Amino acid sequence: MDSSTPPLPPLGSIILAREGLTGLLLPGLSVLACLIATVIASSILLPYFNDPYKLRAYPGPFFAKFTSAWLSWIIGHNRWSETVYHLHRQHGPIVRLGPDNVSISDPSALAAIYGHSSGALKSTFYDAISSIRIRNLFNTRDRAEHSRKRRIEAHMFSPRGIRALEDTARVHFQVLVRQWDTLCAHTDKAIRGSAEGTIGTVHWKVHSGRVWFDCMPWFTFWSFDTISDLAFGHPFGMLEAAKDTAKISKSNIKGMQAISQGNSHSDEAELELEEIPAIEMLAEHLDIIVSLAFLPAWLQPIVGRLPSVRYGYDAAPKLAGLAVAAVANRFASKTKIDRADMLSELLRGRDEDGKPYGPEELSAEAELLIIAGGDTTANSSCATTYHLARNPRIRAKLQAELDAALEGIDSDVAPYDAVKDLPYLDAVINEGLRLHSTIGAGLPRVVPPGGLTVLGQHLKEGTVVSSPLYCLHRNEVVWGENAHEFYPERWLEASADAKKEMMRSFAPFSVGPRACLGRNLALQQMHIVLATIFHRYNLVLESDAPLPLRDGFVRKPKNCVVGVQRRK
Numbered sequence: 001m002d003s004s005t006p007p008l009p010p011l012g013s014i015i016l017a018r019e020g021l022t023g024l025l026l027p028g029l030s031v032l033a034c035l036i037a038t039v040i041a042s043s044i045l046l047p048y049f050n051d052p053y054k055l056r057a058y059p060g061p062f063f064a065k066f067t068s069a070w071l072s073w074i075i076g077h078n079r080w081s082e083t084v085y086h087l088h089r090q091h092g093p094i095v096r097l098g099p100d101n102v103s104i105s106d107p108s109a110l111a112a113i114y115g116h117s118s119g120a121l122k123s124t125f126y127d128a129i130s131s132i133r134i135r136n137l138f139n140t141r142d143r144a145e146h147s148r149k150r151r152i153e154a155h156m157f158s159p160r161g162i163r164a165l166e167d168t169a170r171v172h173f174q175v176l177v178r179q180w181d182t183l184c185a186h187t188d189k190a191i192r193g194s195a196e197g198t199i200g201t202v203h204w205k206v207h208s209g210r211v212w213f214d215c216m217p218w219f220t221f222w223s224f225d226t227i228s229d230l231a232f233g234h235p236f237g238m239l240e241a242a243k244d245t246a247k248i249s250k251s252n253i254k255g256m257q258a259i260s261q262g263n264s265h266s267d268e269a270e271l272e273l274e275e276i277p278a279i280e281m282l283a284e285h286l287d288i289i290v291s292l293a294f295l296p297a298w299l300q301p302i303v304g305r306l307p308s309v310r311y312g313y314d315a316a317p318k319l320a321g322l323a324v325a326a327v328a329n330r331f332a333s334k335t336k337i338d339r340a341d342m343l344s345e346l347l348r349g350r351d352e353d354g355k356p357y358g359p360e361e362l363s364a365e366a367e368l369l370i371i372a373g374g375d376t377t378a379n380s381s382c383a384t385t386y387h388l389a390r391n392p393r394i395r396a397k398l399q400a401e402l403d404a405a406l407e408g409i410d411s412d413v414a415p416y417d418a419v420k421d422l423p424y425l426d427a428v429i430n431e432g433l434r435l436h437s438t439i440g441a442g443l444p445r446v447v448p449p450g451g452l453t454v455l456g457q458h459l460k461e462g463t464v465v466s467s468p469l470y471c472l473h474r475n476e477v478v479w480g481e482n483a484h485e486f487y488p489e490r491w492l493e494a495s496a497d498a499k500k501e502m503m504r505s506f507a508p509f510s511v512g513p514r515a516c517l518g519r520n521l522a523l524q525q526m527h528i529v530l531a532t533i534f535h536r537y538n539l540v541l542e543s544d545a546p547l548p549l550r551d552g553f554v555r556k557p558k559n560c561v562v563g564v565q566r567r568k
């Protein structure tokens with residue numbers, strides 16, 4: 001043995017030392033454990049017994065009485081709207097969803113909670129939904145800040161503003177049709193009636209005289225390319241590549257600097273870029289932050305470190321990078337500033353003091369357009385397509401209407417003017433929005449000082465209250481026994497009184513001062529895409545199974561495999 005190596009201590013002394021340590025550690029740990037248990041117990045039990053919002057009388061799940069973690073758990077497991085729906089069926093129109101949170105499912109609740117005179121503002125839930133430090137139109141909770149932003153942005157979403165973007169949007173319908181035509185051509189080339197392959201990342205196969213593929217990615221590629229082109233003047237290029245891919249700035253700090261400097265040495269900002277799967281990342285990110293959003297703010301970043309949620313939680317800077325790169329490129333290229341798109345409108349926008357948006361605020365608003373506009377339109381179009389592919393009678397009736405309206409029009413893409421007032425197409429779109437309820441959850445608001453009376457119940461200031469759209473859209477009292485069926489005729493057959501009741505319960509874009517700003521654009525896009533697809537192709541489902549969904553803040557189809565054949 002090396003003489004410099006200290007001799008090993010006798011075994012007995014190691015045991016004694018350990019016991020000494022344990023003797024010291026154990027009482028310390030027990031005190032700490034007791035302290036933690038006391039803090040947790042008092043933060044859960046005290047509010048329950050004090051009942052500061054006077055919600056104890058309302059029924060609901062046992063754990064919801066004590067902690068908002070119950071609702072987080074439900075959202076995290078993709079069961080938000082469905083769970084709240086079943087709770088209302090079980091308990092009636094008022095259900096407690098958390099220690100300070102109540103859900104009211106009644107048509108009168110919509111105006112009372114979200115209407116112009118309600119006074120209820122967005123809750124802290126919206127603080128979690130931001131990837132850029134500065135707030136955007138959607139997540140700002142301050143009334144004055146919201147009014148300022150809404151004034152700046154409202155006219156670009158007016159019917160006239162949207163019509164001005166139609167030519168830009170048309171290009172992406174054409175690419176969608178070209179890609180689907182290429183897929184359909186495989187049917188003729190298939191040897192002994194079968195073949196398979198991939199285009200980009202989307203798999204297809206031919207059998208039974210049709211080409212079969214998942215149409216959900218195609219709707220998202222189309223919608224994200226359209227909105228990125230309308231918003232930034234540059235599509236992501238997903239449709240052409242048939243792949244979920246977008247370029248972002250590697251460093252948002254450098255991106256912001258490039259925006260501030262507005263360098264114009266070249267046509268593009270000198271930024272290091274990287275490619276990300278933007279749609280997948282956005283979906284993961286939204287799922288995670290929304291499921292954590294009802295937890296206390298200090299707890300969210302701690303839970304966000306867990307390995308199972310880290311990828312989605314940490315995606316925020318990358319998603320911000322989408323907008324930062326696009327805005328930086330736009331600033332670099334002075335020539336493109338005058339292009340007719342939303343970024344030009346945002347750049348021109350001034351508040352009443354003549355102040356324009358700064359670089360960070362501009363990026364925050366541009367990012368919002370992608371997040372709010374891309375996913376929602378794609379999900380609504382895909383869900384409506386699912387119901388049409390599932391119902392041959394309804395599909396044939398729609399196709400007869402489209403054939404008559406588009407006869408003699410020499411265009412692969414249905415012109416909006418030709419399809420915007422078709423009664424059956426309108427009914428199909430309303431029915432798709434009703435039954436699917438793309439945003440189906442109750443949008444949380446805070447009861448203002450002085451309280452709020454909803455459905456005869458006085459709610460105390462500070463209570464979080466919502467009215468779930470999915471439940472209102474499936475209320476059998478309003479929609480009848482077939483409320484769960486896709487039945488567009490209900491919109492055409494209803495008496496004037498019944499229609500009035502239906503409209504009181506129908507709010508796919510929400511109502512009041514925080515209602516969807518992109519409604520006109522979404523409806524225009526849905527009219528054109530559904531008319532174009534169902535006029536040109538016949539679509540059927542592979543199986544009659546229910547549409548698989550991620551049921552979070554946005555109800556997103558996971559996939560929708562259809563068999564497609566050219567009609568024209």
Ligand code: HEM
Binds near residue numbers: 439
């Ligand atoms: C079918 C498609 C769409 C549906 C179902 C939908 C639904 C909604 C709903 C329910 C809200 C209220 C959210 C809340 O209070 O938390 C909302 C807000 C908003 N939506 Fe949409 N939306 C759609 C498409 C779009 C599009 C295409 C855009 C723009 C590109 C857009 C932009 C916005 C904005 C900016 C807000 C925030 C408005 C504010 O707070 O003042 N939406 N949307």
